[in-house]
Amino acid sequence: MLSTASAAVVRATLPVVRAHAVEITGEFYSSMFAAHPELLDLFNQGNQADGRQQLALASAVAGFAEHLVSEAGDDAAPFDRVAERIAHKHVSLGIRAEQYPVVGHHLLNAVGTVLGAAVTPEVFAAWHEVYWLLACRLIAAEARLYERGDLDPARLWRRWRVAKRLDEAVDVVSFTLVPDDGAAVPDFLPGQYVSVAVDLPDGRRQPRQYSLSHGPGRGSLRITVRRVRGHDGAPDGVVSNHLHDHVTEDQILVLGPPAGETTLDIGDGPVLLISAGIGITPMAAMLDHLARTQPTRRIVVAHADRSPAHHALRRECAQIASGLGEVDELYWYENDHDDGSRSGLLDVDVLPLTPGTTAYLCGPLPFMHKIRAGLIRRGLSAERVHYEVFGPGMLD
Structure with a gap:
């Protein structure tokens, strides 16, 4: 809980901090990487270059501060979903508690650098309190995830051998991976992802998150x-092109543990799997798992893509669906096709919805915003609409 004195200061200064938040986070990353270049290996430099990482951090910090000083006085529940998403991302990368003081030092210094004399000792102390309330929440959440997975963040990364490489569609390839040391494949939940760390020709190491595209229990992991x-x-x-151009069977990839909070529920109600483009990957894992564990569950699979040739995992998903009892498949393609599928953009109004349906979405943010709004308009409660976000974006 934010102290009364700090709450008053944060409430008064929040509009100014929010207005300069991206400038502040830009200064933060610049100064932190200059002082700690080893941290470059943990951050997606593509997201740094286009500003998405700076915007995501700015939104998270400002959003947390806003919840702390909200009229309702509830500093926990509104931010829990965002905090869980951040914690899973951090665990997938091996973020450690001892790194938070480094982040706090450079972030608060960046506030002073950008806002100058406006940052009085009282303002600094108030935002210092905000940061450490956020940091402690994330550290605790990450500690629970490390303990649950029996993970040591200092020895998180493992070597995996590419057992199979398969071209799936135009510009899409799957890699089936097995532990290089012959150890057990970790359990995971359908919908989760792994971090893949790639050593690039220029000497940089860059991590990226890729959804696992088949269900658990197959003795391997697969990314598409x-x-x-x-x-x-x-x-x-940089990383996707490196994987496509240079990684072949029997080569080694370095992976973090499975992570991610957008996972298939364990109930027995109807399931709606909606995706666009490469967003098919977590949906394919969910469909695979449902087929092997709950084949009589009511399922609707809806996907939008540029064309059938760009639709990854289509044949596999259709084959899985053919063995299920109660399933609908609906496809939309932007370009011409002659396979009986729909043309244009995915139309939420034609999706079969039955009482008790739980929906899962994955695709570009504008697509998910539109589909989520349409499902809620049609009567599905927001709590029953789950979504996976690629990259640092957060869906309201």
Whole structure:
């Protein structure tokens, strides 16, 4: 709970901090990386370059402060979902508690650098309190995840051998992975992801998160990677292109543990799996798991893509669906096709919805915003609409 004195200061200064938040986080990352270049290995430099990481951090800190000083006085529940998402991301990368003082030092110094004389000792103390309330919440959440998975963050990364490489669609390839040391494959939940750390030719190590694209219990992990091609001046995806161009069978990849909070529920009600583009990957894992554990559960699979040729895992998902009792498959494609699928964008109004349905979404943020709003308009409660966000974005 934020102290009364600090709450008054934060409430008064929050508009100014929010207005300069991206500038503050930009200064923060610049100064922290200059002092601790080893931390570059933990951050997606593509997200740094286009500003998405700075915006995500700014939104998280300002959003947490806003909840702390909200009229309702509830400093826990509104932020829990965001905190859980951040904690899972941190665990997938091996973030440790002792790194939080480094972050706090550079973040609060960045506030002073950007806002200058406006940062009085009282203002500094208040925002110092905000940061450490956030840090302690995340440290505790991450500690629980490390304990639950029997993980040591100092020895988190493991070597995995590529047992199979398979071209799935235009610019999409799957890698089936087994532990290089012959140890057991860790258990995971359908919908989770792993971090893949790639050593690039220029000497940099870069991590990326990729959803696991088949269900647990198969004696392996599988990731399905879309080649990111730059457009409108944006560069190509460094890691995705490296995986496509240089990683073949029997080569080694370094992975973190499975993580992620958007996972299939263990109930028995109807399930709606909605995806676009490479967002099919966690949905494929959920469908695979449902087919092997709850084949009589009511399932609707809905997917949107550029064309059938770009639709990754389509044949596999169709084969799985063919063995289920009560399942609908609905596909939309932007480009011409002659397979009986729908043209244009996914239409939420034609999706079969039955009472008690739980929906899972994965795809670009604008797509998920639109579909989520449509499902709620059609009567599905917000608590029954779950979504996976690729990258540092947060869906309201």
